[in-house]
Amino acid sequence: MNIILLGPPGAGKGTQSKYLEDHFKLKQLSTGDMLRHAVATGSPVGVVAKSYMEGGKLVPDDVVVGVISEAIDALPKETAGFILDGFPRTVQQAEVLDQLLVRIGKNIDAVIVVDVKDDVLVKRISGRFTCAGCGEVFNDFFRLPQAEGVCDRCGSSSFKRRSDDNSDTVRERLVVYHQQTKPLIDYYKVKGKLHAIDGELPIEDVKRRINEIL
Numbered sequence: 001m002n003i004i005l006l007g008p009p010g011a012g013k014g015t016q017s018k019y020l021e022d023h024f025k026l027k028q029l030s031t032g033d034m035l036r037h038a039v040a041t042g043s044p045v046g047v048v049a050k051s052y053m054e055g056g057k058l059v060p061d062d063v064v065v066g067v068i069s070e071a072i073d074a075l076p077k078e079t080a081g082f083i084l085d086g087f088p089r090t091v092q093q094a095e096v097l098d099q100l101l102v103r104i105g106k107n108i109d110a111v112i113v114v115d116v117k118d119d120v121l122v123k124r125i126s127g128r129f130t131c132a133g134c135g136e137v138f139n140d141f142f143r144l145p146q147a148e149g150v151c152d153r154c155g156s157s158s159f160k161r162r163s164d165d166n167s168d169t170v171r172e173r174l175v176v177y178h179q180q181t182k183p184l185i186d187y188y189k190v191k192g193k194l195h196a197i198d199g200e201l202p203i204e205d206v207k208r209r210i211n212e213i214l
Contacts, residue, residue, distance in 0.1 A: 001026065001081040001214070002106055004088070006184060007114035008177045009170065010125040011199045012206065016114070017085045019207055024214070027079045029071045031064055031086035038067075054164055056172035058089055058180060065096050072104065081109075089181045094188075110213060111188040114199035114206070118174050126167040132158035 001024065005013040017028040038046030039053065045067065049059045068087050075082060088094040101107055116124075127140035133156030138145055146152050151159075188194040195213045197206055 001109050002084075002101075003081070003214070004084045004108055004111045004188075005114065006111060006181070006188075007199060008116060008118070008121055008181075009173050010121040011114040011116045012203070013085050013114055015203060016206060016210060017083045020083055020210065020214075023211075025080040027075055027082045029068065029082050029084050029087070031067060031084075034067050034071065035059060035064075054169075056164065056169040056176065058176055061090070061093055061096070064089075065093065065100075068097070069100055072100065072106075088184060089177075091183050091187050094184055108193060110195060111184075111191075111193045112210060112213060113185060113194065113196045115196060116199040118171075120200060121174060122167055122170050125165050125170045128165060129159050129161045131156050132160045 003020065003026065005017060007013050014030060014032075017030065020026055021028045035046070035049045035053065039050045040046070045063055048063055052059045064087060068084070072082065084097075088097050097108075123141045124139065127142065128137060129139070130137050131151040131154060133151060134154040136151055136153040137143075138159070149157050149159075151157070185194060197209045197213075199206060201209070
């Protein structure tokens, strides 16, 4: 079973991917995670991607396609399938993905769109910060630590924020999403593979809806 999760940044695609990875024994392929790792390690692809990511722009197709192609080719044979999180983001990328899948004898079984309003997304992303010790996620608007400056999970007093998690960059990313990514909805709707979910529902309700679809 191979799945694509679509939706704007901050819609919760990563959270749901982790659940599906554990529950259905699929392999999550998160373009964002792979590109951020490349930036952190200073790899050639990371150097190219860094300026685009920090400016809230889409990374060029050739860079993203190369990362995804290698990841799919490297999947162990015993893997039950994969979840694409953050790719494709344009119709052009979707067409290239179709070509890749034909080459390796695979296909996409379902495309799930997680919908969230822009104002909610800005608060979700610009307000989030993580514990530097254990990675627990908090938010200025939705979830502050129970004790100010202390992680609920591990007790650390060290927190960090991503440099691109600010309201201006988030709004720019949303503009890019609406202009370039939303046409994918029509692309996959024509193929009869599209399913839409309200991403503002509680996490467990979103999980339940995805389970019903799959």
